[in-house]
Amino acid sequence: MQRIKIKELLEGAEAGHDVLLKGWVRTKRGNKYVNFIAVNDGSTIHNLQVVAEADKFSEEALKDVTTGAAVAVTGQLVASQGKGQAYEVQATHIEVLGKADPEVYPLQKKAHSLEFLREIAHLRFRTNTFGAVFRVRNALAFAVHKFFNEKGFVYMHTPIITASDAEGAGEMFRVTTLDLDKLPRTEEGAINFAEDFFGKATNLTVSGQLEGELAAMAFSDIYTFGPTFRAENSNTTRHLAEFWMIEPEMAFYDLQMNADLAEEFIKYIIRHALENNRDDIEFLGQRLAEEDKAKPQNERQEMTLLEKLEFVANNSFERITYTQAIDILVNSPAYKKKKFQYDVSWGSDLHSEHERYLVEKHFKKPVIVTDYPKDIKAFYMRVNDDNKTVAAMDILAPGIGEIVGGSQREERLDILVERMKGVGIHEEDMWWYLDTRRFGGCPHAGFGLGFERMVQFVTGMGNIRDVIPFPRTPQNAEF
Known part of the structure; x- marks a missing residue:
C-alpha cells in the first residue's frame, strides 16, 4: 500500500478506505479499552488521530508508541466521533519505525519556551509553532520565485565568495586557506594575501547587488535569492550573521x-501565504494573541495577525520623503516627551524606534520613505538634483521596521567615481562595476528584501532567530 500524507487525507480523502500513513507520535492517551494516538507527518499543522482498540493491540504492542516515536499506521479512514477533526484512522497495524525514549526525549506535551527550543534547534521543527513557521517560510520562498518568474525576470546566482564590500560596512567574514599559525607577510609586515587561494583578500558576501547590476545590463530584469553574511557582533532580535536576501x-x-x-512584490507573497498556509497563520495568530x-493594554496589537496581513495585502502603502519623516517625528508627542532613545535631526539615520513609530503609531500601515541624505547612504545610490539627497527608498513594516532597502542606482560615471572616492573605494578595485557605466549604461534601480524579516512579519514571530532553521549569531554555530 502506498503512503498518503496527512494533509492529503484531511483535505480530499474519502472515508471507508484503507490507508497507510507514516509520521511521528505527538501524544498518546487511553484506557484499558482503547488508545488514541495523535500522529503528525509535517505536511500540515493538524494531527491525525489513530484509534488503537485493545482487542487488536495489547499494552505490550504499544509500549514503544511514545511521544516522538516514528510510526507506520495501517487502517481504515473513518469519520471521527470526536470533536475537532473530520477523520480518524481505525488502526489494524502499527509499526514503530524509530523509538523515542520518553525518559530523555525533550519535547513533551507542555509549553516550551522559544529560548529552550533554540537550544534544541535540531528537534524544534517537530513542534506546532515551528512546523507552522517553516511551512510558511517554504510558501514565501516559493512565492518569491513565482512572482519574478511570472514577470519574466532571470534568476541569477551571484557569488558567495567576493573581494568587494557592497555596503562599505567592513563587517565581513574572511575567507582564507592561509595557515593562521604561519601567516605570510609582506615586507611592510601586512598579511600577504597574494599567497592566499584567490590571490587576494576575499570575504563572504554581504549582498549580491553589485553582481546583479552587471546581469541587469544584459537581461533587463534579474533577481537574486541567496545567503548573505554580516560579521556584526549583534545579539538583537533583528540581526543574524547568516541570512537570506532577495535582490532584484x-x-x-x-x-x-x-x-x-x-x-x-510584498503584497503578492503575503497573499500567497494567506491562500496556501491559512491554517498555519491562524495557529500562529492564536499564539500571538495569547502572548x-x-x-x-497600551502595548497590545490593534489587529490580529490575519487582519494585519490582509490589511497590508489589500491597501496602498504610505509614501513620504525622509524630510517629511523627520518633520513628523520632531513634532510627535513621543519626541516632545523624550520617549525616543535616539535623537531625531535631519541628516541622521532613522533608528528602529523611529521607523516603528511612523508605521505603528502615526500611519498605522507600511510606509515607503524616499530621498535620504546622501551622506548616510551607500555610494551607488543616485544623487538627486539638490545634491543633498539620493534616490533611495526604505519600506517600513509594523513590528519590524525596515524590511526593504533600495534605490535608483547612480548611472553617471563621473558622479559614481566621485562618490567612490569619498568613501575610500579605489577605481581599480571596481573596474568591472564601472565598465557597466562606460559601456551602454542606463538608468536602473533595485532593492533588497531581508527574507527572514519578511518571514517574521508574516508569522508574527518576535525574534529573527525563530524564523531561520539554524540561526548563526555571535558565539552560536552549534547545528
Whole structure:
C-alpha cells in the first residue's frame, strides 16, 4: 500500500478506505479499552488521530508508541466521533519505525519556551509553532520565485565568495586557506594575501547587488535569492550573521517604478501565504494573541495577525520623503516627551524606534520613505538634483521596521567615481562595476528584501532567530 500524507487525507480523502500513513507520535492517551494516538507527518499543522482498540493491540504492542516515536499506521479512514477533526484512522497495524525514549526525549506535551527550543534547534521543527513557521517560510520562498518568474525576470546566482564590500560596512567574514599559525607577510609586515587561494583578500558576501547590476545590463530584469553574511557582533532580535536576501535589479527603472515593484512584490507573497498556509497563520495568530494578553493594554496589537496581513495585502502603502519623516517625528508627542532613545535631526539615520513609530503609531500601515541624505547612504545610490539627497527608498513594516532597502542606482560615471572616492573605494578595485557605466549604461534601480524579516512579519514571530532553521549569531554555530 502506498503512503498518503496527512494533509492529503484531511483535505480530499474519502472515508471507508484503507490507508497507510507514516509520521511521528505527538501524544498518546487511553484506557484499558482503547488508545488514541495523535500522529503528525509535517505536511500540515493538524494531527491525525489513530484509534488503537485493545482487542487488536495489547499494552505490550504499544509500549514503544511514545511521544516522538516514528510510526507506520495501517487502517481504515473513518469519520471521527470526536470533536475537532473530520477523520480518524481505525488502526489494524502499527509499526514503530524509530523509538523515542520518553525518559530523555525533550519535547513533551507542555509549553516550551522559544529560548529552550533554540537550544534544541535540531528537534524544534517537530513542534506546532515551528512546523507552522517553516511551512510558511517554504510558501514565501516559493512565492518569491513565482512572482519574478511570472514577470519574466532571470534568476541569477551571484557569488558567495567576493573581494568587494557592497555596503562599505567592513563587517565581513574572511575567507582564507592561509595557515593562521604561519601567516605570510609582506615586507611592510601586512598579511600577504597574494599567497592566499584567490590571490587576494576575499570575504563572504554581504549582498549580491553589485553582481546583479552587471546581469541587469544584459537581461533587463534579474533577481537574486541567496545567503548573505554580516560579521556584526549583534545579539538583537533583528540581526543574524547568516541570512537570506532577495535582490532584484531592473534596467530602465526609476525610483518610483522601483517602489511600485517592491510594494507589489510584498503584497503578492503575503497573499500567497494567506491562500496556501491559512491554517498555519491562524495557529500562529492564536499564539500571538495569547502572548499579547500578558502585555500592558497600551502595548497590545490593534489587529490580529490575519487582519494585519490582509490589511497590508489589500491597501496602498504610505509614501513620504525622509524630510517629511523627520518633520513628523520632531513634532510627535513621543519626541516632545523624550520617549525616543535616539535623537531625531535631519541628516541622521532613522533608528528602529523611529521607523516603528511612523508605521505603528502615526500611519498605522507600511510606509515607503524616499530621498535620504546622501551622506548616510551607500555610494551607488543616485544623487538627486539638490545634491543633498539620493534616490533611495526604505519600506517600513509594523513590528519590524525596515524590511526593504533600495534605490535608483547612480548611472553617471563621473558622479559614481566621485562618490567612490569619498568613501575610500579605489577605481581599480571596481573596474568591472564601472565598465557597466562606460559601456551602454542606463538608468536602473533595485532593492533588497531581508527574507527572514519578511518571514517574521508574516508569522508574527518576535525574534529573527525563530524564523531561520539554524540561526548563526555571535558565539552560536552549534547545528
